[in-house]
Every structure is written in structure tokens, then in C-alpha cells.
Amino acid sequence: MTEPLLEVENVDITYRMDSEDVHAVTDASFTIDSNEYFGLVGESGCGKSTLAKSLIRGLDSNGEVTSGTIRYKGEEIQDFSEKEYNEKIRWKEIAVIPQAAMNSLNPLTKLSEQAVEIAGVHTDWSEKKAISRLEELFDIVGLPESRVTDYPHQFSGGMKQRAIIAMSLLLNPTLIIADEPTTALDVIMQDQFLKHIDNLREKRDLALLLITHDIAVVFETCDSLAVMHGGQIAERGTTKEIFSAPRHPYTILLQKSFPDARYPDRELEVIEGSPPALREEVDYCTFASRCPWAEQQCRESMPLADSLNGTDSHAVACFRSDEMESLASDHMNTNETRHANAIESEGYEDDD
Incomplete structure (x- = not known):
């Protein structure tokens, strides 16, 4: 059995505050294999971006991995110094497509100059090699090679997207982390971005960690996923397993809060309440206060x-996971009946 590319094992992350600490992530575990597209999904504030930042030494100065291990190609990296991380990992092994990706390019510097700067910090490449590599990547993502000497403001939104993807691939990384890359985009631009990402699989051996609040995007794009709530991994497994048979209450409700073309008339679920503040060490299910089935x-x-x-392919952190299929079915039937009764009482029943 081949070794995973990335292993996150029992990771806790804490932000040190003047008044009280914030326990942002608790006991998080997942793995990503070579060439696997993996989704990390959950609502804002669930800890997914914090967890991703811990993989690239991007936590704020008051944040730290307080326990657990992060292994990349079998080597523990959570205690790397900044120098070690720059020399061994950053850009060369793990690269990032950040939030608001289209605004992350320096507007005052040509793309070619930005590529030369990145290569100069992390490699011994010549200027010619860095620019040649960027030209090659522009061709891969569907941009004219001649545009590498343009400024970002000379690109359309879609072209900026592709330029960002090209820049992230500059030093031949094995893992790309895309943190909410489609949040600020309209649906057409989102679709274009995801197609560019998906097309890379045909041209490169590449793994992807896609971080998003949109479980539908993960279902469309990723091989496997983990669902987070309140700093905890609620459920993880293959996309097929979780799409067809979710077993954590949060996963079930989150999935049903998005439209599904198979059920156009289904009433969307609303997850009431908010995630906990996590000001104390977490020794409980963080979804319990919002869960219809909590005990x-x-x-x-x-x-x-x-x-x-x-099997290890599908894991759930829920005391009632064995009952969840029947509990969720009863819940949905009750909601559908309530919805139908509400429509009838308002006088909107079908005359036919």
C-alpha cells in the first residue's frame, strides 16, 4: 500500500488571546493520496482555513499547532522552521491558490517578474528558466505565451484565474491548496475555474486540497472529502459514499441546504443556530446544540x-451514526408534510 501524500493526524490548533484562548481545531485527522482531489467543506468559522494554514505555516502569530502531527511524504513538517519550510516545501512541494485569488497578483509587476522573484527565493533557477517555465504553464492553462510579460490589469477576470493557476504550478508542486477560490466569483466564472482545475488532471500528476463552504462544488470536483463543524472533522470519506449515504447530522443537513437538480421541489434545510465560540477545550460534539437528534x-x-x-474509507464522529439513515428519513418526511400543509393552508394547492 502506498504512503499517503499528506497525513493530518489528531491535530489541535489554538489561538492565544489576551483574555482567553480559542480552540479553533480539535483532533482533526485526514489523509490525501497522490493525485487525489480532496475537499474540506464547512460553513464559515468551522476551522477549515485555519487547518489549511497550519499545513503551510500560514497561521497568525498567535496561532499554533498544540498537538498532533502533519506529515508530508512521510516527513513531519509541523515543527519546521520558516527556513526549513521555504527550502523544502513552499512552492516546490505545496503551493496555494488563496482566497480572492484574482486580486492576489501584484498589479505593479509583470507576471514574468513575479515568476522570477518566486524562483529566485526558492530555487537556483536562472531568469530565463523561470520565464520559460511560466510560458509553458501559460500554454497549459490556455493563455498565449506572449502574455507572460503583461501586467495583471491587462488581463480579464478569466485570464487572471488561469494566470494564478499557472503561477501556483511554477515550481512543480505535488499538492495545490485552493482556499475558497470561487467565493467572489459569479456562477459562470466559478464553472470556468473548476474546469481549469479539473483539466489539469489530464496534464499533470497533481493532488488538490479544495477548501470551500459549498458542498455541491466538492461533490462535483473531488474524489474524497472531509466535513468540518466547530473545529471538528464530523465526517470523512469518498465523495460517492458521502453523497449517497451521509451519516453525520451536519453533513446531512448541509447537503440538503443546497439545491439538488434531482429534487427540484424539495424544501431546502436551514441549519438553525451558530457554531460554538470554542473558548474552552472541546470535549463534546460541537454540533450538539444545533442537532435535531442530539442526546x-x-x-x-x-x-x-x-x-x-x-473500512477506513468512510468515518463518522457521531454517537448515533448507525441510526442516522432512519432518523434523517423521518425528519425529511415530517418537513415535507409540514411544507405541503403550509402551501395548502395558503391556498396554493394545485387545482388539478
Whole structure:
């Protein structure tokens, strides 16, 4: 069995504050294999971007990985110094497509000059080699090679997207982390971006960690995923397994809060309440206060991620995961009946 490309094992991340600490991530674990597209999904504030920043030494100065291990190609990297990370990992092994990606290019510097600067910090490449590499990547992402000497403001929005992808691939990384890359884009631009990312699989051996609040984007793009809530990994598994048979209450409700073409008349779920503030060490299920099926045990102890069906491919951190299929079915039937009754009471029933 081949070794995973990236292993995140029992990671805790804490932000040190003057008044009280924030326990942003608790006991998070997942793996990404070579050439795998992996999604990390959850609502704002769930800890997914914090977890991603820990992989690239991008935490704020008051944030730290307080326990757990992060291994890249079998080597622990969570305690690397900035120098070690720059020399071994950054850009050459792991590169990032940041939030608001289209605004992350320096507007005062030509793309070719930005590429030369990146290569100069992390490699011994000549200027000619760096520019030649960028030209090659422009061709891969569908941009004219001659445009490498243009400024970002000379590009359209779609061209900036592709330029960002090209820059992230400059030093031949094995893993790309894309943090909410489609958040500020309209639906057409989102679709174009995801197609560019997906097309790379045909041209390069590349793994992707896609971080987003949109579970539908993950279902469309990724091989596997993990769902986060309140700093915890609620559920992880293959896209097929979680799409067809989610077993954590948060995953079920999150999936049903997005439109589904298969059920155009289905009422969308609303997840009431907000995630907890995480000001104390977390020893409970962080979804318990919002969960329709929570029991006292959920509020008093933290469920571990147990594998379903005797395999590691699908794991759920829920005390009631074995019951969840029937519980969720009853819940949805009740909601549909309530919705139908509400429509009828308003006088909108179909005359036919």
C-alpha cells in the first residue's frame, strides 16, 4: 500500500488571546493520496482555513499547532522552521491558490517578474528558466505565451484565474491548496475555474486540497472529502459514499441546504443556530446544540471518528451514526408534510 501524500493526524490548533484562548481545531485527522482531489467543506468559522494554514505555516502569530502531527511524504513538517519550510516545501512541494485569488497578483509587476522573484527565493533557477517555465504553464492553462510579460490589469477576470493557476504550478508542486477560490466569483466564472482545475488532471500528476463552504462544488470536483463543524472533522470519506449515504447530522443537513437538480421541489434545510465560540477545550460534539437528534451524551463527551462498514474509507464522529439513515428519513418526511400543509393552508394547492 502506498504512503499517503499528506497525513493530518489528531491535530489541535489554538489561538492565544489576551483574555482567553480559542480552540479553533480539535483532533482533526485526514489523509490525501497522490493525485487525489480532496475537499474540506464547512460553513464559515468551522476551522477549515485555519487547518489549511497550519499545513503551510500560514497561521497568525498567535496561532499554533498544540498537538498532533502533519506529515508530508512521510516527513513531519509541523515543527519546521520558516527556513526549513521555504527550502523544502513552499512552492516546490505545496503551493496555494488563496482566497480572492484574482486580486492576489501584484498589479505593479509583470507576471514574468513575479515568476522570477518566486524562483529566485526558492530555487537556483536562472531568469530565463523561470520565464520559460511560466510560458509553458501559460500554454497549459490556455493563455498565449506572449502574455507572460503583461501586467495583471491587462488581463480579464478569466485570464487572471488561469494566470494564478499557472503561477501556483511554477515550481512543480505535488499538492495545490485552493482556499475558497470561487467565493467572489459569479456562477459562470466559478464553472470556468473548476474546469481549469479539473483539466489539469489530464496534464499533470497533481493532488488538490479544495477548501470551500459549498458542498455541491466538492461533490462535483473531488474524489474524497472531509466535513468540518466547530473545529471538528464530523465526517470523512469518498465523495460517492458521502453523497449517497451521509451519516453525520451536519453533513446531512448541509447537503440538503443546497439545491439538488434531482429534487427540484424539495424544501431546502436551514441549519438553525451558530457554531460554538470554542473558548474552552472541546470535549463534546460541537454540533450538539444545533442537532435535531442530539442526546445528553453528545453534550458531555466528544465522539471519535469511527469507521463504517469495517473500512477506513468512510468515518463518522457521531454517537448515533448507525441510526442516522432512519432518523434523517423521518425528519425529511415530517418537513415535507409540514411544507405541503403550509402551501395548502395558503391556498396554493394545485387545482388539478
